Amino acid sequence: MPTHEREITAPVDLCLPDGRLNPDAVGWSRRPLHRANLRGWGRTKRWEYWGVVTPGHIVGLVASSLDYAGVHGVYVLDRATGVEITKDVVVPLARGAVLPDRSGAGRVSVRGPGLRIDIDQRPEATSLRAAVPGVLLDVEVPLPEGHESLGVVVPWSARRFQYTVKDVGRPVRGTLTVGESRHVLDEATSFAVLDHGRGRWPYSITWNWAAGSAPGRAIQLGGKWTDGTRSTENALFVGGRMHKIGDELAWVYDRRDWMRPWQMTGPGVEVVFHPFHEKISRTELGVVGSETHQCFGHFSGRARTDEGEWVDLDGLVGWAEEARQRW
Secondary structure (H helix, E strand, O other): OOOOOOEOOOOEEOEOOOOOEOHHHOOEEOOOOEEOOOOOOOOEEEEEEEEEEOOOEEEEEEEEEOOOEEEEEEEEEEOOOOOEEEEEEEEEOOOOOEOOOOOOOEEEEEEEOOEEEEEEEOOOEEEEEEEEOOEEEEEEEEOOOOOOOEEEEEEOOOOOEEEEEEEEEEEOEEEEEEOOEEEEEOOOOOEEEEEEEEEEOOOEEEEEEEEEEEOOEEEEEEEOOOOOOOOOOEEEEEOOEEEEEOOOOEEEOOOOOOOOOEEEEEOOEEEEEEEEEEEEEEEEEOOEEEEEEEEEEEEEEEEEOOOOOEEEOOOOEEEEEEEEEEO
C-alpha cells in the first residue's frame, strides 16, 4: 500500500529563520528538493558518502563536517582477495571542507594529509575524484532520465532533525587505479550509491542502513534511527521509479557474528542479506566515539510495489550496516 507519509513536490527550506525545523520540510521526495539552510554550530552534521560497487572492487568515499572535526576517508576492497585499503583523516573544525546545502548541485571538496576528494554535482551527472596513496578514482555517475532518489526528513524534535538523500543504483563509468593496476568501470556492471546527510543530531544514536542494486532493481532500507518519528528511509526502485515504503521494519542480525545472514522484514518487505565481507570502523576520543560494522554481500527475498506486485530481489549486491555514534 502507498505510504502514509507526505510527499513533497516543490522546493523547500529545511530550517526556519531561527534555525529550528521547518514543519513544511517534513516528508519525502522523489528528487532532491530541500535546501539545508542550517545555522550555527553544535550538533550540526553534514556529509556526503558515495559507495561504488564493481565486479572487482567496492569503493567508499566520505567527506564530512561534524562541527568539531572533518572526518574524511577513502576505502577500497578487492573482492577477489579480500584485501582492504583504508585512508582516514581527521581535520580539526573541518577546516577547508566545502559541502553545499543542496544535493545534486554544487561542488564538494575536502582535503587532509595524504587525501583529496572532489565531487562535482551537475544536473546530468556527478563526477567523483579521489586520491590517496596507492589509489586514484576518476569516475562519472550519470543521472538517467526518469531516475528517482529518496529524500526524507526525519524529525526527532524542532531542534534535532536530519535530511537525507539516498540515491541507489546509479550507473558509473571511469577508472579505478590501485597500485599499478588500472581498472576500467563499465556502467553496465558497476553502480554507485549516494548518502547525502544534513541535520542536527542527538548526542547518541544507532542506525541500520542497507542498500543493494542490480540492473533495473534496487532496494534502500533503514532502521533504528527513524523509530517513532513516522518517517522512514525505506524504498524499492524498479526501472528507476521509487515505491516508498512507510512502515518501520524489523532488523534481525547477530552482533556476535556479523557474517551470518541479516533479515529485514515488515509489510511488503521480506529481505535476507548474505554477507561476504565485514568492514569494521572504530573511533574512541573520550566522550566522542563510533563503531560501525558494514558488511558487503548479496540480497535475496522480495519487496512489494505501490501496486501490490512482488519484485524479486535475488542477485542485488550492496551492503548492510549497524553504526553506533556518540558525537
